[in-house]
Amino acid sequence: MFDGFDATFLARLQFAFTVSFHIIFPAFSIGLASYLTVLNGLHLVTRKPVYLSLFDYWKTIFAVAFGMGVVSGITMSYQFGTNWSVFSDKTGPILGPLMGYEVLTAFFLEAGFLGVMLFGRERVGEKLHFFATAMVGIGTLISATWILSVNSWMQTPAGYSINEVGQFVPEDWWAIVFNPSFPYRLVHMVLAAYLTTALVVGGVGALHLLRRDVDTPGAKTMFSMAMWMAVIVAPIQIFAGDLHGLNTLEHQPAKIAAMEGHYEDHPDGAPLILFGLPDDEEETVHYRIEIPKLSSYILTHEWDGALRGLKSWPKDERPPAELIFWTFRIMVAIGFAMLALGLWSLWARWRGHLYEAPWLHRAAIFMAPMGFVAVLCGWITTEVGRQPYTVYGLLRTAESASPLDAPAVGTSLLAFIVIYTAIFGAGTYYIMRLMNRPALAIGGPVDQDGPLRSGGIMPGPSHKKDATGNV
Template identity: 75%
Template sequence: MFGLEALLLARIQFAFTVSAHIIFPAFTIGLASYLAVLNGLALRTGRPVFTDLFNYWKKIFAVTFGMGVVSGIVMSYQFGTNWSVFSDKAGPVIGPLMGYEVLSAFFLEAGFLGVMLFGRDRVGPKLHFLATLMVALGTFMSAFWILSVNSWMQTPAGYAINDVGQFVATDWWAVIFNPSFPYRLVHMVLAAYLTTALVVGAVGALHLLRDRGNQAARIMFSMAMWMAAIVAPIQIMAGDFHGLNTLEHQPAKVAAMEGHFETHAGAPLILFGIPNPAEGRVDYRVQIPNLGSLILTHEWNGVVRGLNEWPEDQRPPVSIVFWSFRIMVGIGFLMLGLGLWSLWARWRGRLYDMPWLHRAAVLMGPSGFAAVLAGWITTEVGRQPWTVYGLLSTADSVSPIAAAAVGSSLVAFVVVYFLLFGAGTYYILRLMNHAPIPAEPGLPAEEPVRAGGIMPGPVMASKNALPAGE
C-alpha cells in the first residue's frame, strides 16, 4: 500500500500512535503532582483560591487522563497485530513488567480518581488530599514501569535466551533496573514536570495579560515560573548524564545525534549543519572545535567514535536523530531562558507587570510537548535498526502481515485520532481559555512581586494590600 512495505508501514503506525499517546502522560504526570500540591496548600492555608485552582485544573486533568487511557489501549493492541514476533520473543520479559504497571499504577489511579474528582465533600479534606496523592503516585508508578520496559529494550540486562529464541528473565532486579533506566526515568519525569509547568505558566500568563489583578492567575504563573527556573537547569544536567550513559551503551546513537561519521580525537561540537549520509559528512556545518570531545569524554582530545565504525545496516537514520536531538536541546535552553527571565522579573518586582514575559510564556506553553516528542524520536529512531538493542532487529520483529492491512489500519487511526483527540484538545483549550474565578480580592494595580502566597516578597503600603504573611 502506498508503495511501502509492511515493515515501514507498521513502524509509521506505531510512531504515530505512540506520539499521540505520549503527550498525554507527559502532561498528566506533572499535573497530578501539581493538583496534589494545590490540595495540600488548600489544606494547610485554608485559602479558597487554592481550592478554586484545584477545581480549575482537575477538569483539565480528567479529560487529559481519559484521552491518555484510550490512546494507550490502542498501542497495546499493536503488539499483537503488527509486532507479534517481537511479542513472542520478548514477551516473557516485558509482559510481566507491563502487567505490574496495570496492577500497581493503573489500579491505583483508577481507584482514587473518582474520589479526587468528586469526593471532597463526601470524604473530607484530609482523605481527599490522600486520594490526590495516590493518583499522583499512580501516574509516577505508571512512568516507572513503562520506562523500565523501554529501557530494557535499549539496554537489555538480566536475561537469557531459551531454546526457542525467547528472552527470559534470570534476574528481575537487573531487568527492571537496567543500565539506562535510572537516567531515563529521571529525564522523563523532569520533562513531564517542565511540560506541565509551561502549560500552567502559559494559562496563567494568558489571564494576566487580560487582568493582571487576577489572584488565581498570579499564583499559577508564579508557581510555574519557579518550577521552570529550578527544574530546567536540573533537566539539562540530567540530560548530560543520560547522554554519557547512552555513549557507553549505545555509541552509534550518540554518533548520529552528534553528526560524527569519522572517529577522531578532539571531536568538535557540531551546532548546525545538514547531514549527508551518502558522503559520510555533515555539510555546511557550524562547529566548535574540541567541545564535542570535552562534553562526551570530559577530555579535550578525547576519542569519539564515528558512524563509519558500524556497518551501514546497523546505523540509525542520521538526519532524523541529528535534528530531533537539536530541537530537544534547543527547546531545553529556551525553557532555561524563560526561567531566568522570570527570576529577573521577580527580583525587579515586576513578575505580574511585564507583558513581554507573559507573551513569551504563552508562546512557550506547547514547547514541553515538542521537546518530549523530539526526545522520544531521538531515543526510538536512534535505537534502530533494533527493537531489543543489538539482539533483535526491527525487521525480525514484525508480524507476517500484508502491507494493505497495515496501511488501511494506519489511515483509520489517523482519521479517528484527529477527530477524537482533536475534539478533546479543543475542549481542553476552551477550559484553559476560561479564567479561574478569583476567590480572594484582587491585588491593587501598584502591587509589586507577590508569589501568590507561595514565596514572600516586598509589599507596598496600601489599604488594599493583602495581610502580611498571605
Template identity: 70%
Template sequence: MFDSFTAEILARVQFAFTVSFHIIFPAFSIGLASYLAVLNALWLRTKDETYLTLFNYWKKIFAVAFGMGVVSGIVMSYQFGTNWSVFSDRTGPVLGPLMAYEVLSAFFLEAGFLGIMLFGRARVGDRLHMLATAMVAFGTLMSATWILSVNSWMQTPAGYGINEAGQFVPEDWWQIVFNPSFPYRLTHMVLAAYLTTALVVGGVGGLHLLRNRQDRPARRMFSMAMWMLICVAPLQIFAGDAHGLNTLEHQPVKVMAMEGHYHSYPDGAPLILFGIPNAKEKRVDYAIEVPYLSSLILKHKWDAPLDGLDTVPDADEPPVAIVFWSFRIMVGIGFAILGLGAWGLWRRFRGRLFDDRLLHRAAIVMGPMGFVAVLAGWITTEVGRQPYTVYGLLRTSDSLAPVAAPAVAASLLAFIVVYFFVFGAGTFYLLRMMNAPPKAPIPGIKEGPLRTVSMSPVAQTNADETPVNRETRDV
C-alpha cells in the first residue's frame, strides 16, 4: 500500500494526521474555557439559575475535550524525535525553550486549576471558584500564545543566528517570540476558536430548541451563540485580511498559491473564485474570476502588479491545488458563519429567534463547520509553507530523521487504527453528552467528588416516592 511513498512523504502524512486530530480539541477548549468563565461570572452577578445550569452542563463537556486534547498533543510531540530529529536538533535552541514555557506557564496553570473549576465550588467558595475558572481560561489562551509563537517563528523566523553546527540559536528573544507574523496569527486563531465554540453551542442550542422551544437553558445558550457569531465573525474577516497582507509581505509564494496565480500580472490581478489548478500546464482550468479584484484586496489598487509562481523555481513551489482549495473552504465557511449570525440578528429583531425552526436546523448543520474551517486554515498555513519547515532556511527534506519508509508506514497505520478507535469513541461520547438537554441542579446536592445530600422534608418525601406514586400524585 505504501510502497510508492518515501519516508519523507509518510512522515509528513503522519504528522498531518496527528495534528489534525489534535488541533480540533484545543480550538474547542480555548473558546469553551472562556465561555465557562463568562457563564460563571454571570451566575455570580445575577444569581440566575440558568447560567449555573449551563455552566455545569458545559464544564463536563470541556473536561472530556480537554483530556482528549492533552492526550493527542503528547502523542504528536513524540514525532519530533522519531521522524524529525534533524529538525529538532537544528531548531531546538530556539523552539525548545518556547515549548517549555508553554508547559510551565500555561499547561500547569490550566491543569492546576482545572480540578477546582470542575469539583471545587462547594469547598472553596464562589469567589475562589471564579478565580480558578478564570485561570483555566487564561491558561488556555496562554497555551495558544506560546504554540502560535513557535509556529509563527517557523513561518517568519527572526531574532536568530546560526552556529557552526548549523543550529538556529537565539540572539533576541523579543524578536523570536514577537516575530512578524505572530500577532496576526494569534489573533486569527483565537477568534477562530471562539467562533468554533459559538457554532457548537449554537448547534446544541438549536437541537434542544427543536425539541422544546420553551427550554430556558437552550434559549439562553442559543441567544449567546448568535450574539457571538454576529460580533466576532466580522472581526475575523478583518483579522484574516490583515493576516493575508502580512503573509503577502513575508511569504509571497504562499499567497500566490492561495490565489492560484501561476503567472504574474503587471497591470492588476484577477480574483479567481473557483477553478481547477493545473500544475502541469501552470494554469487554473475553468477559472471563474473577477478582474482586478485580487490586486484591490491585496494592494488596495485596481491595477497594482502582482507576481506569480512564474517568478519562483519549481522546487520552491508549494502544492498549489491543496492550498488553493483549503483557502477557499476556510473563507467560504467564514462568510457562511457571518450569514448565520446575520440571520440570527434579523430573527432576534423580529422577535422570532426561538421560533424559527429553519434557523435552528441551520445552526445544527453549521455546528461542526468551525472545526472544518480551522483544519482548512491550518492546511493553508502549513502546506503553503512547503517545501520548508523553517521558511526559506530549512527545507523539509533536510529535516527528516534517518528512518526507513516501512517503519514510518507501520507507525502511521498504528496511529490510524488507534486514533479512530480512541478519539472516535471520545467524540461519540461528547456527542451523546451534547444530545442530552441541560438540567437544573438538584436542590440540596452540592458539587464535589464526595457529594453531600441535605434534603428538605418535602424533598425527602418526594425522594421516597416510587415512580408509580409520583406519577399518581402529579396526575
C-alpha cells in the first residue's frame, strides 16, 4: 500500500500529524493555568464569589486539556526512538539532558500540585490552594521554557562540538540553553498561549452574553478579562514577532526569503509581497500584489536594505516557500485580527456597551479558535522553514531517519490517524460541552452569600424557583 512512498516523508508526516494534535493542548493549558492562578488570587483579595465560580468552571476544562496534552506528548516522544533513531543518537548528548530537565522540574511540579489544585481546596485551605495553583501555572511555563530551548537549539545550534562518531556533544550548557533564537521564541510562544486562551475564554463569555445572560456575573467577568488581555497582549505580540523576525533573518536567512516569497536578491530594497502564488519550480511568485521596498524596511529598518533571495542557496538547501509563504501570512493576519478585536472591545467598553454589543460578541465567538490556527501556522512556518535540516545547517532530515521501510511507517501513521481522531476528537467534544454549560454554572445571578461548590454556585436559602423550575 505504501511501497510508492518515501519512508522519511511518511515519518515526517507522522510527526507533523502528532505534533499538530499535541501543540494545541499545551498552548491552551499554559494560558489557562495562568488564568486560573489570577482567578484564585482575585478571589483571595476581593472575596467575590464570581472569581471562585469561574475558577471552578475553568479548572475542569483545564484538567481535560492538560491530560490530553500529556498523553499526546508522551506518544509523540516515542517517535524519536522509532522513526528518528539516527537523530536521537547524534543529538542525544545535548537534547536528552534538556528533555530530562523538563520532566524533573516542570512535569514533577505540575503533577505534584495538580491534585491539590483540582480537589484540595477544602482540605488544605484557600491560601495553600492558591499556592498549588500558582505552582501548576509556573510548571507549565517551565515546561515551555525547556521544550522551546530544545527546539531553538535545533534552529540555532550553539555551545556544541562534534565527536569522532558524529555526535553533538556539549561544550557550554549556557550557550546551549540560551541559544541565539531561544529568548525570542520563548516570548513569542508564551504570548501566543496567553492570546489563544484569552480568545477561547472571550468566545465562551460572548456565547453566554448572546444568550441574553447579560446579568450573569461570570459571563461578563470572563468576557471583560479576555478582552483586556487581547487589547494589551496583541500589540506586544506583534512587537515580539518583529524582533523574532529580525533574529531569524540573522541566523536563518533562507527561511525569511521563503516566508517573504523572495527568489531573487534585492540589493537595493525588497518589496513586501502581500499575496501571490509562490512556485518553487519556476522560482517566482505568480500574480503577486506587492508594496515596493516595504519588506526591506520591516526586516532591516532601511528602505534600501539588501535582502537575499532563495536563488542564493542551492535548491537542495532551500525550505519550501509554497507552504510557509501562506502559513506565515495566515499567522500574521490572525495576529492583526486579534488586535482589531481588542480595539473594538476597548471602544465598546468606553461607550459603555461592552456587554450589549451582539456583533462584537459574534466576532469574539468567530475568533475563539483562531488562536489555535495561528499557533499551528506559526509552528509550521518555524519547522518547515528549517528544512532540509533537523539541526539547522548541520544535520539533514534525510540523514536523521531510522532505517525503516515505508509500509511500516505508513501503517503506524494510519493507526495514529484513527486513534487520535477518535480519542482527541471525543476529548475536544467534551471540552466544548463543558464550555456550553448554562450560565448558572459560571456565576449566575445568585446571592453573594450563597454556598459554593465545584462547577458553579448552589442556590442559597434566599433563592426561589419560577414555574419552570429555574432558579
